[in-house]
Amino acid sequence: MKALVFHGPGQTAWQDVPDPGIKDAADAVVRVDAVTICGTDLHIIKGDVPEVTPGRVLGHEAVGTVVETGGDVRSVRPGDRVLISCITSCGRCRFCREGHYGQCRGGGGWVLGHTIDGTQAEYVNVPFADLSVHPLPSAVDSYDAVLLADIFPTSYEVGVLNGKVQPGDTVVVVGAGPIGLAAIATAQLYSPGRIIAVDRAESRLAAARALGADATASADEEPDQLVEDLTDGLGADVVMEAVGVPEAFEMCTRMVRPGGHVANIGVHGKPATLHLEDLWMKDVTLTTGLVDTYSTPMLLKMMAAGRLPAASLVTHRFELGQMEEAYEVFSRAAETGALKVVLGGPQHNAVTVQTPGK
Numbered sequence: 001m002k003a004l005v006f007h008g009p010g011q012t013a014w015q016d017v018p019d020p021g022i023k024d025a026a027d028a029v030v031r032v033d034a035v036t037i038c039g040t041d042l043h044i045i046k047g048d049v050p051e052v053t054p055g056r057v058l059g060h061e062a063v064g065t066v067v068e069t070g071g072d073v074r075s076v077r078p079g080d081r082v083l084i085s086c087i088t089s090c091g092r093c094r095f096c097r098e099g100h101y102g103q104c105r106g107g108g109g110w111v112l113g114h115t116i117d118g119t120q121a122e123y124v125n126v127p128f129a130d131l132s133v134h135p136l137p138s139a140v141d142s143y144d145a146v147l148l149a150d151i152f153p154t155s156y157e158v159g160v161l162n163g164k165v166q167p168g169d170t171v172v173v174v175g176a177g178p179i180g181l182a183a184i185a186t187a188q189l190y191s192p193g194r195i196i197a198v199d200r201a202e203s204r205l206a207a208a209r210a211l212g213a214d215a216t217a218s219a220d221e222e223p224d225q226l227v228e229d230l231t232d233g234l235g236a237d238v239v240m241e242a243v244g245v246p247e248a249f250e251m252c253t254r255m256v257r258p259g260g261h262v263a264n265i266g267v268h269g270k271p272a273t274l275h276l277e278d279l280w281m282k283d284v285t286l287t288t289g290l291v292d293t294y295s296t297p298m299l300l301k302m303m304a305a306g307r308l309p310a311a312s313l314v315t316h317r318f319e320l321g322q323m324e325e326a327y328e329v330f331s332r333a334a335e336t337g338a339l340k341v342v343l344g345g346p347q348h349n350a351v352t353v354q355t356p357g358k
């Protein structure tokens with residue numbers, strides 16, 4: 001089969017690799033019908049995630065059709081259409097028993113496209129299938145559902161819930177890429193008073209406004225000042241970091257009000273400065289986290305009910321074999337206007353390439 005293989009920093013190829021097979025009785029092999037590229041994949045290719053070794057098939061977000069299951073798998077059968085979560089769960093370790101699947105110590109957690117071969121391929125082997133895939137209701141489109149593999153649960157759990165968004169809050173989202181936009185969408189489940197989005201790209205700020213941001217600022221036009229002006233000098237109740245660079249994180253810690261929350265969602269590859277000389281007396285709560293995906297069943301219900309604006313986050317569609325082209329478009333998001341790019345296998349009909357920057 002074909003797959004997108006990492007060959008060290010700056011190097012990947014869409015190439016032939018051996019087909020995956022069942023290695024453990026809890027595994028399922030899934031044919032990939034829709035798959036997307038994540039900002040995290042770009043961090044891996046930059047060399048920010050050193051556990052990813054050359055030869056690894058990348059990708060941790062997909063929807064597909066089960067083609068084979070191990071003897072212990074009970075909840076899915078060949079032919080079932082499933083969401084492959086970015087987090088797999090052994091179900092037995094201390095963290096899985098507490099619902100912290102992202103911290104699984106039993107061989108799960110974020111493993112796909114990280115420590116085992118991932119979803120940017122024609123087929124993928126999913127370990128602990130009973131606990132790591134979600135059968136999809138027929139009302140949910142595969143190209144929408146792929147956004148539930150990572151970006152919606154991540155922005156909701158690590159941003160909105162960790163940040164403890166409350167009714168009436170002023171919420172700032174720094175970084176209006178797919179994760180930041182999904183945070184803007186899911187923060188509204190808690191009726192914040194005002195959402196402010198910060199980004200460098202005007203196309204992303206326009207997308208933020210379309211999804212419900214009340215005010216936006218380019219990163220170059222003193223967003224700190226905007227937050228100060230809009231909050232009578234107090235700062236924001238909740239600030240989410242959805243970029244993963246030191247400047248963005250440090251900006252978030254300047255924008256938070258005394259007693260407020262800074263929720264880091266971004267994947268960081270470099271140290272950021274924690275300015276304790278300013279923060280020590282502000283009663284600020286700072287959270288970090290990898291998604292656990294405990295919210296995925298709830299988000300799936302909301303999507304089936306038409307309550308999640310998933311489709312508006314997909315700007316480009318490709319055929320699966322156009323993986324390298326899709327990476328090219330996604331990695332030049334500032335010029336192409338790309339938010340999420342979704343690729344479909346040949347069995348999926350929706351393979352037209354849309355106009356960028358909608």
Ligand SMILES: [Zn+2]
Pocket residue numbers: 037038039040060061086150151
């Ligand atoms: Zn991802």
Ligand SMILES: [Zn+2]
Pocket residue numbers: 089090091092093094095096097103104105106107108
């Ligand atoms: Zn576990």
